[in-house]
Amino acid sequence: MSGNMNLTLKVWRQKNAKATGKLETYKVADISPDMSFLEMFDVLNEQLITKGDEPIAFDHDCREGICGMCSMYINGRAHGPKSAITTCQLHMRSFKDGDTIVVEPWRAAAFPVIKDLTVDRSAFDRIISKGGFISVNTGNAQDANCLPIPKTDADASFEAAACIGCGACVATCKNSSAMLFVSAKISQLALLPQGQVERISRAKNMVAQMDDEGFGNCTNTGACEVECPKGISLENIARMNREFFVANIKE
Amino acid sequence: MSTTSGKFLQSSLGKKLLMGLTGLFLVSFLIVHVSINACIYFNDGGATFNAAAHFMAHNPVIRVVEIGLFVGLLAHVVQALVLTMQNNKARPVKYAVPAGNVSSKWYSRSMGVLGSLLLIFLVVHLANFWVPTKQAVFAGHEHDTFAGLKEVFAKWYFVALYMVGVLSLGYHLLHGFQSAFQTLGLNHKKYTPMIKSVGFWFSIIITLLFASMPITMHLGLIK
Numbered sequence: 001m002s003g004n005m006n007l008t009l010k011v012w013r014q015k016n017a018k019a020t021g022k023l024e025t026y027k028v029a030d031i032s033p034d035m036s037f038l039e040m041f042d043v044l045n046e047q048l049i050t051k052g053d054e055p056i057a058f059d060h061d062c063r064e065g066i067c068g069m070c071s072m073y074i075n076g077r078a079h080g081p082k083s084a085i086t087t088c089q090l091h092m093r094s095f096k097d098g099d100t101i102v103v104e105p106w107r108a109a110a111f112p113v114i115k116d117l118t119v120d121r122s123a124f125d126r127i128i129s130k131g132g133f134i135s136v137n138t139g140n141a142q143d144a145n146c147l148p149i150p151k152t153d154a155d156a157s158f159e160a161a162a163c164i165g166c167g168a169c170v171a172t173c174k175n176s177s178a179m180l181f182v183s184a185k186i187s188q189l190a191l192l193p194q195g196q197v198e199r200i201s202r203a204k205n206m207v208a209q210m211d212d213e214g215f216g217n218c219t220n221t222g223a224c225e226v227e228c229p230k231g232i233s234l235e236n237i238a239r240m241n242r243e244f245f246v247a248n249i250k251e
Numbered sequence: 252m253s254t255t256s257g258k259f260l261q262s263s264l265g266k267k268l269l270m271g272l273t274g275l276f277l278v279s280f281l282i283v284h285v286s287i288n289a290c291i292y293f294n295d296g297g298a299t300f301n302a303a304a305h306f307m308a309h310n311p312v313i314r315v316v317e318i319g320l321f322v323g324l325l326a327h328v329v330q331a332l333v334l335t336m337q338n339n340k341a342r343p344v345k346y347a348v349p350a351g352n353v354s355s356k357w358y359s360r361s362m363g364v365l366g367s368l369l370l371i372f373l374v375v376h377l378a379n380f381w382v383p384t385k386q387a388v389f390a391g392h393e394h395d396t397f398a399g400l401k402e403v404f405a406k407w408y409f410v411a412l413y414m415v416g417v418l419s420l421g422y423h424l425l426h427g428f429q430s431a432f433q434t435l436g437l438n439h440k441k442y443t444p445m446i447k448s449v450g451f452w453f454s455i456i457i458t459l460l461f462a463s464m465p466i467t468m469h470l471g472l473i474k
């Protein structure tokens with residue numbers, strides 16, 4: 001078909017967590033501009049399997065921009081050359097015939113490489129386990145109108161809750177800081193009445209766990225906000241700072 | 252209730268708060284500094300400037316604040332080193348293709364380099380003016396700071412070094428000013444654009460004012 005592309009890919013290959021990896025060069029031909037970036041990788045993997053080579057391990061799940069699995073650092077940008085999308089939402093029409101594309105895993109001490117492009121993001125789960133929840137008794141959900149919430153608070157909470165925990169903020173941050181993620185998780189609950197009971201311990205414990213995991217420190221460059229597929233705002237980091245300072249003053 | 256919550260100032264956010272507060276404190280010093288320096292523009296042979304310098308060198312309140320200033324500066328520098336070392340450790344394997352300027356400004360990513368340049372400049376700057384003034388004060392005689400200005404800025408290489416220092420300061424402030432407010436948790440849909448605009452103009456004006464002084468002195472425009 002006309003408009004199809006031939007591309008050179010440089011992909012990070014690493015056998016396992018302990019092995020030293022390196023960038024390997026591959027060629028793919030006749031790539032449709034309508035393919036997603038992951039579908040292009042499927043083509044490449046088919047090619048490798050047919051040749052009897054080990055396919056490239058990469059994370060993916062929903063392929064519709066909501067699961068946050070497709071962690072690829074493409075040509076120096078998390079999730080590739082577009083803002084506010086995941087890798088599965090990146091289409092090959094964003095590239096030109098003959099392009100060389102460098103694909104690396106997320107780079108952070110807290111996100112160790114498992115194999116090739118897959119990294120271990122369980123550090124995020126451990127942060128969530130320290131307070132990214134509310135404790136409620138089970139039973140029938142009460143009527144929503146019993147809990148009046150200002151529309152602006154509900155909206156801000158909802159925007160923070162859009163975080164899919166993909167780790168693009170960490171990957172793109174020059175300091176590998178997880179503060180956009182943690183601040184979104186603290187904000188979504190701090191803004192709602194249901195989040196008040198554990199508000200103080202949440203801010204203190206989630207930040208402490210974030211520090212323990214070895215993420216870096218935010219220097220407010222704002223790169224995370226630009227690369228976040230869900231457009232999580234830096235306002236959340238300021239809110240997290242307030243939550244944390246107030247929590248430390250109170251307790 | 253928690254086993255993980257450590258001491259406040261050992262936490263990432265505690266350290267960031269200290270960076271922001273000391274940074275803003277140093278900004279307040281810049282305003283005083285540039286105001287005193289601007290006295291040279293009375294163009295009265297340094298009479299007004301020397302009077303202001305005399306006040307700054309002998310007023311007991313200023314003496315106490317000066318100690319606070321050095322403590323604040325030291326805290327800012329030490330904390331920056333600690334944070335930078337942690338940040339480097341947080342990414343042991345670097346990217347083959349580094350992030351460009353698409354998602355962030357170069358100077359926001361270069362605060363450490365700009366700060367280091369500033370610190371080097373500061374050492375020379377203190378040796379040029381602060382040390383001779385202190386020597387005079389301790390010896391008990393009046394120091395002609397204005398004459399010192401003329402002497403230092405007669406040399407082109409000092410003027411060049413001061414331009415590098417002042418430019419580093421400008422870019423350091425361009426990111427640092429608004430960044431400090433964000434760190435303090437002051438982010439607001441209505442006020443953050445104002446803070447950013449004040450920070451932008453403050454950085455530019457203070458850079459131009461400081462830069463103008465060595466240049467006008469060097470060109471002999473200030474008698």
